[in-house]
Amino acid sequence: MNERNERIHGVACTFRRPSDVFHAAERVRDAGWKCWDVHTPFPIHGMDQAMGLPRSPIPRLTLLGGVTGFLTGCLLTWYMNSYDYPLIVGGKPYWSVIFPFPVLYECTILFAAFGTFFGQFIFNRLPHHHHPLFDLPQFSRVSDDTFMIVLEARDANFHLDESRNFLLSLGGQEITVIRD
Amino acid sequence: MRDSSSSPSAHPITAHWKKFLVLGLMGLGVSWFFAFQGMLEHHHRPLLSVLVGGLFWVSVLIGLLMLTMITRVFDAGWAPVVRRSWELVLPALPLVLLLSVVPMALLPKFRHLLWDWTDASHLLPNGHEVGHDPILQAKSWFLNENFFLGRIFGYVVILGGLVWALRKWSFAQDTDRTAGHTHRLHAISAVGIPLGAVTLTMLAFDCLMALSYHWFSTMYGVWFFALSIRLALAFTVIITYRLSHGGWLDGIFNQAHRHVLGCLMLAFTVFWAYISFSQYFLIYTANIPEETYWYNIREFDSITGLKNQWWSVSMYLVFGFFLLPFLILLFYRTKIIAGRLLSVAWLIFFGGLVDLWFNAVPRQIADKSGPEGFIVAPFLTPHLFLDLAALLGFGGIVIAVFLRGASRHETIPVHDPRILESINYHE
Numbered sequence: 111m112n113e114r115n116e117r118i119h120g121v122a123c124t125f126r127r128p129s130d131v132f133h134a135a136e137r138v139r140d141a142g143w144k145c146w147d148v149h150t151p152f153p154i155h156g157m158d159q160a161m162g163l164p165r166s167p168i169p170r171l172t173l174l175g176g177v178t179g180f181l182t183g184c185l186l187t188w189y190m191n192s193y194d195y196p197l198i199v200g201g202k203p204y205w206s207v208i209f210p211f212p213v214l215y216e217c218t219i220l221f222a223a224f225g226t227f228f229g230q231f232i233f234n235r236l237p238h239h240h241h242p243l244f245d246l247p248q249f250s251r252v253s254d255d256t257f258m259i260v261l262e263a264r265d266a267n268f269h270l271d272e273s274r275n276f277l278l279s280l281g282g283q284e285i286t287v288i289r290d
Numbered sequence: 291m292r293d294s295s296s297s298p299s300a301h302p303i304t305a306h307w308k309k310f311l312v313l314g315l316m317g318l319g320v321s322w323f324f325a326f327q328g329m330l331e332h333h334h335r336p337l338l339s340v341l342v343g344g345l346f347w348v349s350v351l352i353g354l355l356m357l358t359m360i361t362r363v364f365d366a367g368w369a370p371v372v373r374r375s376w377e378l379v380l381p382a383l384p385l386v387l388l389l390s391v392v393p394m395a396l397l398p399k400f401r402h403l404l405w406d407w408t409d410a411s412h413l414l415p416n417g418h419e420v421g422h423d424p425i426l427q428a429k430s431w432f433l434n435e436n437f438f439l440g441r442i443f444g445y446v447v448i449l450g451g452l453v454w455a456l457r458k459w460s461f462a463q464d465t466d467r468t469a470g471h472t473h474r475l476h477a478i479s480a481v482g483i484p485l486g487a488v489t490l491t492m493l494a495f496d497c498l499m500a501l502s503y504h505w506f507s508t509m510y511g512v513w514f515f516a517l518s519i520r521l522a523l524a525f526t527v528i529i530t531y532r533l534s535h536g537g538w539l540d541g542i543f544n545q546a547h548r549h550v551l552g553c554l555m556l557a558f559t560v561f562w563a564y565i566s567f568s569q570y571f572l573i574y575t576a577n578i579p580e581e582t583y584w585y586n587i588r589e590f591d592s593i594t595g596l597k598n599q600w601w602s603v604s605m606y607l608v609f610g611f612f613l614l615p616f617l618i619l620l621f622y623r624t625k626i627i628a629g630r631l632l633s634v635a636w637l638i639f640f641g642g643l644v645d646l647w648f649n650a651v652p653r654q655i656a657d658k659s660g661p662e663g664f665i666v667a668p669f670l671t672p673h674l675f676l677d678l679a680a681l682l683g684f685g686g687i688v689i690a691v692f693l694r695g696a697s698r699h700e701t702i703p704v705h706d707p708r709i710l711e712s713i714n715y716h717e
Contacts, residue, residue, distance in 0.1 A: 155716040165622060173620065200575065208574060211567065 119242040119290045120146075120262035121273050122249070123282035128154050131257035134280035135160040138259060141276070145265035149243075149252040168229045175225020176218045183210065183217030242288050260288070300697040301538045307693035310686045317343075317683020318389060324676050325400070334403045335651075335673045337394065341404065342646050343680025344390025345497060346521070347688050349514070349642065351383035352490050353522025355449065356515070358456055359479035359486065368550050370712040371542050371702045375529060377457050378695035382688040384450035390684065391497055395442045406653075407433050407503040413656040415664035425504055425580075433503060441496055448489045452482045460703060467705040490514055498649050505584040509569040516562040521642040523555045527635035529692075531628055538701040545626050546717045552625025555638065559619060563612040587652050592660045599669035603648050611641030643681070 125131040128150070135148050139162040148161060187210035191197055202209050230236075243249045243260065252258045259282070261273050274285050321340050328336030354376045361369035394400045402409035410421030420426060426433060455478050459471040491511025499510050507513075530551070534543035573581045588600040615634050624630045647669070654664035703709055 169622070200577065202575075208571065211571065 117290055118263045118270065119288040120260050120268070121270070121277060122243070122246060122258055122260045122286045122288055123277035123280070124248055124251075124284045125257040125259070125281065126283055128257060130281050131259060132157065132160050134259055134277075134282065137280055138261070141267065143261060143265055143267055145262040145268075147260050147262075149249070149258040149260070151253050151255065151257075166233070168226060168233060171225040171229035172222050173225075175229075176222035178225075179217040179219070179221025180214055182221065183214035186217070187213050242290050246286060246288060248284065248286060301701060303537055304693045304697035307690045307697065310693065311690035312686075314683050314686025314688075314690055317679045317681075317686055319683075321676055321680035321683055329399050329403055332403065334653075335667065335671070336676055337400060337404050338651055339673055339676035339680045340390055341394065341497070342643075342650050342677050343682075343684050344386055345650070346643055346646055346681055347386045347684040348383065348390070348493075349518045349646070350521045350525045351380060351386065351688070352449070352486070352493075353518035353520070354525070355380060355383060355452060355456075356483070356486055356490075356519060357522055357526075359452075359482045362456075362475050362479035363483065365476070365708070367708050367711040368547055368715040370706045370708050371539065372526060372530060372547060372551075372712075374460075374699075374701060374703050375533065375539075375692070375696075376526070377460055378699065378701070379529075379688060379692040380453040380457065381695065382691040383453055384446050385687060385691065386684050387446050387449070389687065392442060392446060395439055401435075405438075405500055405503075407500065408435055408438070415654050415656050415660075415662060417656075417663065429503070433500065438496065441492060445489055445493050448485060452478075452486060456482070460706075461699055463703060463705050464700045469707050472707055487511075487515065490518065501650060502584055502653060504580055506581070507569050507573070507584075509565055509572075513562075513565045513569060516558060516565050517642055517645055519558045520555070520562055520638055523551055523558060524635040524638040524642070527551050527555070527631055528639065531632045531635075534628075538696065542702065542713055544715065546715045548628060548631055549625045549717050550715075552619060552631050552634075555631075555634065556616070556619035556625075559612060559615050559638070563616070566607070566612075583654075587654060587666045588648065592654075592662050592665055598666065600648065600652050600666070603644060603669050606644055607641070607648060611638070611645060615641070643677075647677070 125134060131148060131150065132154060135157065138146055139160065148157060150157070154160075184207075188205045191199075191210070192204035196204050198204070199209075207214070248256065248258070259277065259280075261268060261277065267273070270287070274287075277285055321336070321343060324336040325340050328334065358373055358376045358380070360366075361373055394404055398408075402412070406412045407420060407426055410419065412420040414420060414423060431437075456475060459474050459478075462468070463471040491514070494511050494514035498514070499505065499507065527548075530539055530543050530547070533539040534541075570585065573585060588604055589597060590601075591598040615637055618624050618630075618634050618637075624634060651669070652666050654666060656663060657665040659665065702713075706712070
């Protein structure tokens, strides 16, 4: 079985209506699938819950980036103004949290943005120049009038014939095997 | 439009409006009584209680007015079910002005006591009288009593007119089902936002900044706007919490509405901090005595030179009114769990009061015992109880107006073109 599966990315199945794909997604979720996805031409409200998706971990990287940025700003201004080249400007202290605050919050925002931007790169596994789904003629229609569920071969539940039958039982229209 | 509070479809909790009216009148009676006593003894602090209590609710209501117009202009799909509650409470805005700032400005004895610059014989810390103050003479094109009274009158008319217009066509839509009213309200709001912005800026200048008329800050109007929106959002979270637990928003107000309000609370917490800090930062950096004294009397005791109680108040603003709500609101779950969002809303509600205390109360009182010719009253005085009475008084009036309105109008805009989008609003 493994030899056969090695060159298979997964099984794709099209649906004609948002409600069909929504309820199908709930049943895939309840069957315990982890490596699978739903493709739709427009956002479907409640799909996150129907797929059982957790919240994105990216906000944690944003927070981490922000804290790093704030501390970097503190270090930068302290090192320059108070340690490496102590300089009195306008009668203000060498270093306090007040006068360099614009620097501190700009650094906070910059690094928080870095955390967010590179965080989504990491979690989306970008850059990713090609994907096996792009070879599928039906896939271009999920940006138009078709809804699609893809069950991936790397999921522990995956078994080509059973997965195909499972998708048919969910009310799927057209089943296609995707090869790597 | 139904015309009777005994209408069968009026929600039972609207029947409580009379209790709030009684509470309001009692609070107002107590605070105005002491303000009158203070006036006889030539003591300004009891009058400040009425000002702080009144301006707290004026601030809440101006924030609600701006939010009403902003959600109209941006066609906010989430807003209609919440906005109707704003429209129901808004008539309290001209009413609170008429019960607080207007009589203070109109009656000369109160006016002279509260606004030093209107009293030519008032003694300044430098030993001169206000009447001979060259700084006031230079500003007299703006700070003269006729123009001042005209402006106060103008605030009531402009804000009252906006409230009237925004309510009239919104309620008309309930009965005649005309979608064109939404376009009309869009246009009114587009004009009303700049009009409201100028009005609230001038109101902040006249009612708060002019309490220390030597001092000036161009950020002051924006600060008052930021404070108003924060208070308005906190007020909205508090009333929608109550209204969605056994009120008319039960089953209508959902997690996504809460999330939107939480996000706005976070945004305006940051905006308030940005504006307040910028004002401090510019004055700190420029270091000009006529600007820095305003912050100095809020930090140092004029006799000992040590930190005074107002310094603790300002630290509360930094950590309790900005940092704590900011950190709590960063978390997604804070914004969707009703009880947590309610706690933050109360924190912001209290912080707004502290910010008004910080801005309105400290002033230089000419006194020879101080080395610089003045003293500043401490923060902790028994007058805080009077502030509380005024706060509850005006608050009672506001809630009474709200509940009475809710008994006479639809409590959600049933024929708003976006009502279904609003009810089914999703994150």
